[in-house]
Amino acid sequence: MSVTTFTLPALPYAYDALEPHISAQIMELHHGKHHQAYVTNLNKALESHVAAIATGDVAAQIALQQAIKFNGGGHINHSLFWKNLAPAGTDETKLEQAKELSAAIERTWGSFNAFKNAFSTALLGLQGSGWGWLTREAGNGAGLRIVMTKDQDPVVGGDVPIFGVDMWEHAYYPQYLNGKAAYVENIWNVINWKTAEDRFLGRSEERTKL
Numbered sequence: 510m511s512v513t514t515f516t517l518p519a520l521p522y523a524y525d526a527l528e529p530h531i532s533a534q535i536m537e538l539h540h541g542k543h544h545q546a547y548v549t550n551l552n553k554a555l556e557s558h559v560a561a562i563a564t565g566d567v568a569a570q571i572a573l574q575q576a577i578k579f580n581g582g583g584h585i586n587h588s589l590f591w592k593n594l595a596p597a598g599t600d601e602t603k604l605e606q607a608k609e610l611s612a613a614i615e616r617t618w619g620s621f622n623a624f625k626n627a628f629s630t631a632l633l634g635l636q637g638s639g640w641g642w643l644t645r646e647a648g649n650g651a652g653l654r655i656v657m658t659k660d661q662d663p664v665v666g667g668d669v670p671i672f673g674v675d676m677w678e679h680a681y682y683p684q685y686l687n688g689k690a691a692y693v694e695n696i697w698n699v700i701n702w703k704t705a706e707d708r709f710l711g712r713s714e715e716r717t718k719l
């Protein structure tokens with residue numbers, strides 16, 4: 510039985526491209542060290558898991574579940590995150606790139622600002638480490654909702670992540686220190702609305718193909 514080996518995806522922009530909102534130092538560490546560690550540890554855990562299946566060692570398979578969940582989630586979440594960011598001022602960061610999504614946001618929250626406030630409040634209310642997501646629900650209703658996931662848990666259950674915001678301290682602390690609210694305020698300048706629209710309309714295969 511062979512096992513897929515995952516690799517760190519290249520960033521779609523330079524390390525300093527999100528400045529001044531996210532510093533080059535954070536991006537280098539976050540992508541080159543943190544995300545790389547999730548990829549490395551996911552590959553190790555999957556390799557061990559395949560070996561444990563081959564020998565029928567169920568206890569070893571169970572012991573590996575948490576490592577697969579944590580590092581696999583970390584790889585999925587960060588891969589989505591890099592692509593749902595873009596340098597401030599580029600076309601991708603203009604909300605007009607997401608016409609269908611904007612209309613759905615207005616239907617759901619009444620206005621874009623009401624959604625932005627609700628999302629920001631949810632991000633700042635997260636205790637410990639985790640992520641905030643705008644998702645499109647599975648099924649015919651396809652409604653939008655704000656979902657928070659703990660640690661590196663990914664969005665599951667068929668919901669489609671439209672964009673996510675990393676609320677781990679490693680995502681902002683070297684630049685913002687304890688100023689989490691300023692990080693959340695500034696992240697809106699670098700959201701990639703083109704990617705968000707593509708995910709909302711189902712034009713992306715990212716959820717299943719990393």
Ligand SMILES: [Fe+2]
Pocket residue numbers: 539543587675677679680
């Ligand atoms: Fe992160």
